[in-house]
Amino acid sequence: xxxxxxxxxxxxxxxxxxxxxxxxxxxxxxxxxxxxxxxxxxxxxxxxxxxxxxxxxxxxxxxxxxxxxxxxxxxxxxxxxxxxxxxxxxxxxxxxxxxxxxxxxxxxxxxxxxxxxxxxxxxxxxxxxxxxxxxxxxxxxxxxxxxxxxxxxxxxxxxxxxxxxxxxxxxxxxxxxxxxxxxxxxxxxxxxxxxxxxxxxxxxxxxxxxxxxxxxxxxxxxxxxxxxxxxxxxxxxxxxxxxxxxxxxxxxxxxxxxxxxxx
Amino acid sequence: xxxxxxxxxxxxxxxxxxxxxxxxxxxxxxxxxxxxxxxxxxxxxxxxxxxxxxxxxxxxxxxxxxxxxxxxxxxxxxxxxxxxxxxxxxxxxxxxxxxxxxxxxxxxxxxxxxxxxxxxxxxxxxxxxxxxxxxxxxxxxxxxxxxxxxxxxxxxxxxxxxxxxxxxxxxxxxxxxxxxxxxxxxxxxxxxxxxxxxxxxxxxxxxxxxxxxxxxxxxxxxxxxxxxxxxxxxxxxxxxxxxxxxxxxxxxxxxxxxxxxxxxxxxxxxxxxxxxxxxxxxxxxxxxxxxxxxxxxxxxxxxxxxxxxxxxxxxxxxxxxxxxxxxxxxxx
Amino acid sequence: xxxxxxxxxxxxxxxxxxxxxxxxxxxxxxxxxxxxxxxxxxxxxxxxxxxxxxxxxxxxxxxxxxxxxxxxxxxxxxxxxxxxxxxxxxxxxxxxxxxxxxxxxxxxxxxxxxxxxxxxxxxxxxxxxxxxxxxxxxxxxxxxxxxxxxxxxxxxxxxxxxxxxxxxxxxxxxxxxxxxxxxxxxxxxxxxxxxxxxxxxxxxxxxxxxxxxxxxxxxxxxxxxxxxxxxxxxxxxxxxxxxxxxxxxxxxxxxxxxxxxxxxxxxxxxxxxxxxxxxxxxxxxxxxxxxxxxxxxxxxxxxx
Numbered sequence: 001x002x003x004x005x006x007x008x009x010x011x012x013x014x015x016x017x018x019x020x021x022x023x024x025x026x027x028x029x030x031x032x033x034x035x036x037x038x039x040x041x042x043x044x045x046x047x048x049x050x051x052x053x054x055x056x057x058x059x060x061x062x063x064x065x066x067x068x069x070x071x072x073x074x075x076x077x078x079x080x081x082x083x084x085x086x087x088x089x090x091x092x093x094x095x096x097x098x099x100x101x102x103x104x105x106x107x108x109x110x111x112x113x114x115x116x117x118x119x120x121x122x123x124x125x126x127x128x129x130x131x132x133x134x135x136x137x138x139x140x141x142x143x144x145x146x147x148x149x150x151x152x153x154x155x156x157x158x159x160x161x162x163x164x165x166x167x168x169x170x171x172x173x174x175x176x177x178x179x180x181x182x183x184x185x186x187x188x189x190x191x192x193x194x195x196x197x198x199x200x201x202x203x204x205x206x207x208x209x210x211x212x213x214x215x216x217x218x219x220x221x222x223x224x225x226x227x228x229x230x231x232x233x234x235x236x237x238x239x240x241x242x243x244x245x246x247x248x249x250x251x252x253x254x255x256x257x258x259x260x261x262x263x
Numbered sequence: 264x265x266x267x268x269x270x271x272x273x274x275x276x277x278x279x280x281x282x283x284x285x286x287x288x289x290x291x292x293x294x295x296x297x298x299x300x301x302x303x304x305x306x307x308x309x310x311x312x313x314x315x316x317x318x319x320x321x322x323x324x325x326x327x328x329x330x331x332x333x334x335x336x337x338x339x340x341x342x343x344x345x346x347x348x349x350x351x352x353x354x355x356x357x358x359x360x361x362x363x364x365x366x367x368x369x370x371x372x373x374x375x376x377x378x379x380x381x382x383x384x385x386x387x388x389x390x391x392x393x394x395x396x397x398x399x400x401x402x403x404x405x406x407x408x409x410x411x412x413x414x415x416x417x418x419x420x421x422x423x424x425x426x427x428x429x430x431x432x433x434x435x436x437x438x439x440x441x442x443x444x445x446x447x448x449x450x451x452x453x454x455x456x457x458x459x460x461x462x463x464x465x466x467x468x469x470x471x472x473x474x475x476x477x478x479x480x481x482x483x484x485x486x487x488x489x490x491x492x493x494x495x496x497x498x499x500x501x502x503x504x505x506x507x508x509x510x511x512x513x514x515x516x517x518x519x520x521x522x523x524x525x526x527x528x529x530x531x532x533x534x535x536x537x538x539x540x541x542x543x544x545x546x547x548x549x550x551x552x553x554x555x556x557x558x559x560x561x562x563x564x565x566x567x568x569x570x571x572x573x574x575x576x577x578x579x580x581x582x583x584x585x586x587x588x589x590x591x592x593x594x595x
Numbered sequence: 596x597x598x599x600x601x602x603x604x605x606x607x608x609x610x611x612x613x614x615x616x617x618x619x620x621x622x623x624x625x626x627x628x629x630x631x632x633x634x635x636x637x638x639x640x641x642x643x644x645x646x647x648x649x650x651x652x653x654x655x656x657x658x659x660x661x662x663x664x665x666x667x668x669x670x671x672x673x674x675x676x677x678x679x680x681x682x683x684x685x686x687x688x689x690x691x692x693x694x695x696x697x698x699x700x701x702x703x704x705x706x707x708x709x710x711x712x713x714x715x716x717x718x719x720x721x722x723x724x725x726x727x728x729x730x731x732x733x734x735x736x737x738x739x740x741x742x743x744x745x746x747x748x749x750x751x752x753x754x755x756x757x758x759x760x761x762x763x764x765x766x767x768x769x770x771x772x773x774x775x776x777x778x779x780x781x782x783x784x785x786x787x788x789x790x791x792x793x794x795x796x797x798x799x800x801x802x803x804x805x806x807x808x809x810x811x812x813x814x815x816x817x818x819x820x821x822x823x824x825x826x827x828x829x830x831x832x833x834x835x836x837x838x839x840x841x842x843x844x845x846x847x848x849x850x851x852x853x854x855x856x857x858x859x860x861x862x863x864x865x866x867x868x869x870x871x872x873x874x875x876x877x878x879x880x881x882x883x884x885x886x887x888x889x890x891x892x893x894x895x896x897x898x899x
Contacts, residue, residue, distance in 0.1 A: 051486060077488035089483040091476055102476045106488025108469060112497060115468030116461050122468070129469065170488050345701050392884040398697050399633040400883055402705075403832050407876035410829070418869045527825065531709060538702055568717050574709035581703040582691060 002065060004029045004206050005050070005081075005174055010059030012042075012049060012230075019045045020056065020230040027174065032200055032207045034217045036241075037227035038250060043210045044086060046227065047176050051083050052076040064173070078106045082172035084163045086179050086210075090151040096162050097147040100133040103169025107132075136165040139203075140195060157188045164195070168203070175199060177209040181216050189213065193220050218242075226250065307452055311445045319448050321560060323516070326451035327509055328552035332536035333458045333545070334505020339534065340543035341471065342498035343478035344394065345402040348409025349533050351389075352503040354416060354525035355382050356510025361428035361520050362421055371434035375511040382507035386500035394495040409530050417522040427521030431514050447516045454512065455549075458505060462545055465501070474498055535577055541587025551587065600739045605858040611746045613854020614753035618808035619831035620838070620846035621760060622801030628777030628841045629797045632689065635704035638828020639711035640677050640802045641809040645819040646715060648673035648810025649726045661729045663748070666814050670752070673810040674803040681802025682795050690791075708828075715821035723820045726813040749811055756807060757847055760800065764843060769796055777841060826872065833879040839892025848890060853878070 003026040010023040020042050027033050035043050048054040050061060052073040061068040068076060082103070090099050108129060114122035137147060140161040146154060151162055160180060167175055177196075181189050193216060199205050211217045217224060217238070224241045226234040228250040234241055241247055290296045311319040331353060338346045359378035363369040369377075393404045416422045423429075433442045441450055465471045473494045476484040481491055514520050536555040541547020555573070562569040580587065619641050626634045651672035652665055659665050688707050692700040734743030764770035772793045775783040784790050812827075813819040830853060838849025853875065860874045882889065 053482065053485075072490070073482075073485040074488050074490045077486060082488075083486055085483065085486075089480055091479045091483065093479065094472075094475060098472060098475075101472060102484065102487045102489065105469060105473055105476075110469050112465060112468075112470055112501060115470055116464050118464060126469070166487065339698070343696075343698055345698055347705070393880070396883055396887070398701060400836075400887070402635070402701055403633065403829065404880055404883060407829060407879055411873050411876055414869060414873050531705070534702070534705070567713075567720060571710065571713035571717050574706060574713045578688065578703065578706035578710055581699060581706055582688065585695070585699050 002062075003027060004031075004064055005208070006060075006062040007050070008060045008062075010046070010049060010056050010061065012045060012054060012056040018230055020049070023059070023227070023230070023232050025225060025232060025235075027206055027208055030200060030204065030206055031222055032196060032220055033209075033223045033225065034221040035208060035210045035225050035227060036212070036214075036217055040229075041227040042230040043227055044178060045230075047083060047178055047210065050076070050176065051081060074106065077170050077172070080171075080173040081176065082167035082170045082174070083176040084160075084167050084178055084180060086182070088156075088159050088163050090159060090163060090166070092150070092152050094151060095148050096137065096142065096151045096154065097130070097133055099151045099162055100136055100166045100169050101129050103136070103166050103171075104129040104132050107171055133165075133169055136168045137162070139168065139198075140165045141191070157184055160184065160192075161195070164199075168199070168205070172205055174206045174208065177207065177211075179210055179212065181211055181213045189216055192216070196220055311448050316444060319444050321556065323444065323448045323451050325553045325556040326448070326455045327513060327516075328533070328536055328556050329455050329549045330451070330458045331506060331509045331533050332540075332548045332552040332555075333455075333462050334502045334509070335533050336537050336543065336545070336548045337462065337465065337474075337498050337505070338502035339537055340548065341466065341474040341478070342495055343398075343474070344495055344498065345398055346405045346499070346502070347402050347527070347530055347534065348405040348407070348412070349502070349506060350525045350527070350529040351405075351409045351412040352382050352385065352506030353510040353513070353529070353533075354412050354522075355385055355503075356507030357514040357520045357524070358416060358422055358428070358510075359507070360511045360514040361423075361431050364432050364515075365428055365430060366421070371432070371511075371515055375508065378507045378511045379504055382503040383500055386503035387496070390496045390499040394499060395492050406527065406530075409525075409527060413522050413525050413527075416525060423521075425522060427519060428514075429519040431518045431520070433515050433518065441515070447512075450512060451516075454508065459545060459549075466545075470494070470497060535573060538577065539580055539587060544587070547587045597739070601862065603738065603740045605862060606855070607740060607742055607746065609855035609858035610851060611750055611854070612857060613834075613851035614750050615808050615812055615827070615850070616830055616834040616853050617847045617850025618753050618756060618804045619827055620834035620850045621757070621843060622805045623831050624835045624838075624840055624843060624846040625773070625797050625801045627835070628843075629773060629780070629794050630689065630693065632700060632704065633832065634689075634801075635701065635828070636684065636708040636711055637801070637805060638824035638826075638831065639708045640681055640824070641805040641812070641827050641831075642715060642819070642821065642824030643680060643711055644673045644677045644806025644809025645726070645813035645823060646718075646809075647676040647806060649724065649813055649819055651676075652726070652728065652814075656728075663728075663730060666728045666730065666810075669814075670807050670810045673806040677806025677809070678799040678803035681798040681805075685795060685798040690794075708824075712821055712824065719821055721821065723818045725818050727817050728814050730814070745815055749815055752807070752811060756804060760804070761843065763800070769793070773797055829879075830875055833875055833882075835889075836879060836882055836887070837889055839889030842889070842891045845889055845891035852890070 005027040007023060007025040010020055010025075011018070012020040023046065035046065037043055045054060049056050050068070052068070052071050052075065056069070059069070063079060063081060066079065068079065071079065091102065108125050110122040110125045134144070134147070142158060142161055142165065146158065151159065154162065164177070164180070181192055184192060196207055196209070197220070200207055221238055224236065224238050225232060226241060226247050233246045233250060234244045236244070290299050310322055314322070331349070335346065335349050338344050338349070356375075356378045359381050360371060360374040363374035363377060364371060389405070389408050393401060396404065417425050433440065435441070439446075441447065473484070473489050476487065476489055477491045477494050485491055532555055536551040537548055538551065539554055540549065540551025558573065559569050562572060565572065619637065622640070623634065623637050626632065626637070648669040652661075652669040655668055656665050659668050684707055688703050689700065692703050730745055732743060734741055734746070764773060772783070772788045773796070775786070775788060776790055776793050780790060812823070831850070834849035834853040835846050836849065837852055838845030838847070856878060857871055857875055861868065861871050
């Protein structure tokens with residue numbers, strides 16, 4: 001069975017500086033995979049390549065058999081890959097519900113004419129968009145009395161969840177989470193682990209996350225891939241990665257080293 | 264436009280204050296708002312009789328600007344595209360009607376249909392390649408297009424060159440000859456009301472939200488599956504249609520058009536109308552239109568000095584009250 | 596006129612015109628480099644320069660004469676005056692808006708432009724003011740074509756200013772700081788560069804160049820009016836884009852290229868002086884759509 005996401009020979013450079021070199025990487029259907037590596041390793045750049053924001057110079061990105069390399073970001077999302085951002089990027093001056101409703105844009109089609117004439121099909125679609133957004137919000141645990149608030153006035157932990165709900169509203173098959181635990185309290189991190197599991201178990205969405213919190217990575221991942229200076233240096237189960245000398249060496253000297261070595 | 268989805272009691276922090284802004288706090292129930300709308304409508308309907316012929320002409324002009332400001336508001340206020348050449352669409356509408364009715368003898372209604380189609384084509388041709396540019400470049404490119412249209416109008420045979428077109432026939436509608444200033448006042452009033460309704464419905468729709476998403480954070484919007492070029496193009500084209508319709512009726516109202524009416528100055532006046540009152544908010548935009556038309560009337564004695572007053576006003580608004588003159592309402 | 600004569604004449608015209616465009620384009624590009632803003636009011640600074648130069652000339656013509664010296668002094672006076680004006684505008688109108696949404700700062704720039712234009716409109720009631728220094732019509736003959744001294748002086752002055760600017764940017768500390776700020780503003784701040792001061796210097800220089808171009812244009816063409824900045828602003832922007840926005844040599848190159856394109860463009864049958872502007876705008880649009888980084892700019896993906 002082909003992998004859900006299949007990346008081979010991916011190379012990216014900016015103005016002569018190499019950011020990713022010959023990256024080989026695959027995600028199986030229904031998997032929860034973590035991408036780790038020291039700061040500046042190229043993890044977010046890899047995300048940006050997958051989601052179409054960066055155009056790599058070489059390589060292939062296959063998603064469920066389809067070639068993703070030349071697609072624009074909105075096309076990638078429409079194909080079934082959704083993402084969250086490292087620094088929460090909710091739409092300001094818009095409500096929580098409206099933020100999540102944005103995810104449904106690519107799954108609906110009502111245009112200007114439908115809107116102006118308030119055609120029945122358009123009104124039904126609006127209902128559906130609202131319902132879907134509401135369900136996603138309930139799924140991540142945001143109660144309805146927060147839905148009308150300006151999204152950026154929410155507590156930080158809630159904002160992160162809204163961003164996940166927004167990504168889920170695009171009905172993805174693969175969800176990319178960029179440092180979803182950054183800034184969360186211990187309790188919130190436990191909830192996050194639960195949420196990620198439920199995303200996979202109840203919604204059938206595969207998950208790829210970039211994360212620095214090693215205990216979180218170890219507790220949730222089925223597989224871990226390690227990126228260092230743009231090169232994929234190790235891939236395997238969490239246990240294997242911990243024992244891998246190349247990984248230890250890559251982290252030596254960085255603040256994460258102790259965390260990785262201690263586990 | 265506040266999106267209602269259930270509770271919005273006094274404790275909740277509303278995402279966006281309603282379009283009524285500060286006025287919305289005095290008119291805080293739907294009934295009060297409906298009454299306000301009825302009162303305003305009533306005043307507007309009896310205006311020609313109540314305020315006399317001179318006021319009627321001025322108000323008609325204000326309504327024309329309101330229609331155009333509503334159209335430009337969709338482009339600038341909703342989609343966030345700085346269009347400095349909006350007068351080009353105004354010109355397309357006016358000249359389509361002018362040329363087709365005088366040179367080719369078409370009826371007004373046939374001509375305006377072509378005008379709208381021409382505006383859509385113009386919107387696609389101009390917007391297609393340029394809407395993906397960053398906003399600074401887009402502003403100057405739209406300015407350039409505005410100038411191209413004006414220069415073309417000034418130099419082509421078919422547009423009457425620098426003297427323009429005269430003797431444009433005024434339209435008939437089911438036996439009613441639309442010819443007097445009062446007739447045109449009611450036509451523009453009806454158009455303005457339609458324009459408002461269309462804007463409201465668009466703002467509260469999937470497309471309207473898409474404009475806001477793209478405007479607030481283009482990249483995040485793309486990540487959510489929104490094709491930002493297509494969304495911007497939709498705004499641009501809808502704005503073009505407003506402009507062309509305004510231009511078409513403008514042509515038959517004055518029965519004569521010349522390139523002077525479609526200059527960069529004109530485009531900036533439309534933009535001022537949108538910004539001064541309150542960009543993105545319908546009551547603000549209409550207020551802005553009225554300020555831009557009535558202002559020079561009131562400041563008539565100052566001569567060319569009044570444009571300086573407007574320019575300074577615009578600068579002060581941008582620096583100290585970018586949300587426009589319309590009261591904002593309490594801060595969240 | 597033989598073909599070579601025509602080409603030679605247009606070459607001269609093109610280079611002279613191009614010098615104007617280059618001077619104004621430089622200001623555009625320098626400001627864009629440090630604050631990433633297209634100063635919409637830049638063209639009107641050119642116009643203000645023309646007025647300032649005219650003012651200086653009227654005041655000083657009694658003392659230094661209405662000839663070459665008078666013009667030179669007026670140019671310098673205009674440069675200083677417009678340079679200061681540029682800094683004032685930056686402090687009052689742009690600095691407070693740098694954190695605001697893009698649209699707001701663009702409209703603010705437009706507002707500044709309108710204030711400048713309408714001030715001049717009010718002052719002159721829209722009329723063309725004659726500005727005729729006594730420079731004579733003498734010139735030299737280069738083969739079949741005639742180049743008058745005014746054209747030589749203009750090209751020479753523009754070249755001198757551009758060389759001066761290039762030296763400033765590449766040799767002085769300020770110049771190096773300017774380049775640093777245009778590459779990475781935050782990093783420059785961390786390295787201890789007083790970014791605000793550098794921005795002010797950049798605005799001063801860019802505006803001064805525009806002011807010089809304005810005075811020279813006024814003296815060369817013989818009149819000034821409130822609207823002269825509008826078109827030159829667009830042309831200068833076109834020149835800056837052709838050369839690659841943000842690149843100083845690019846602005847110089849772009850200016851000359853545009854000047855030559857326009858001169859040769861007018862010889863195409865059908866393209867008279869009215870259509871010349873349409874021709875230039877079309878060039879602008881084509882460049883932006885097909886090669887937005889211009890001739891000397893780098894094709895680069897933006898980092899997110």
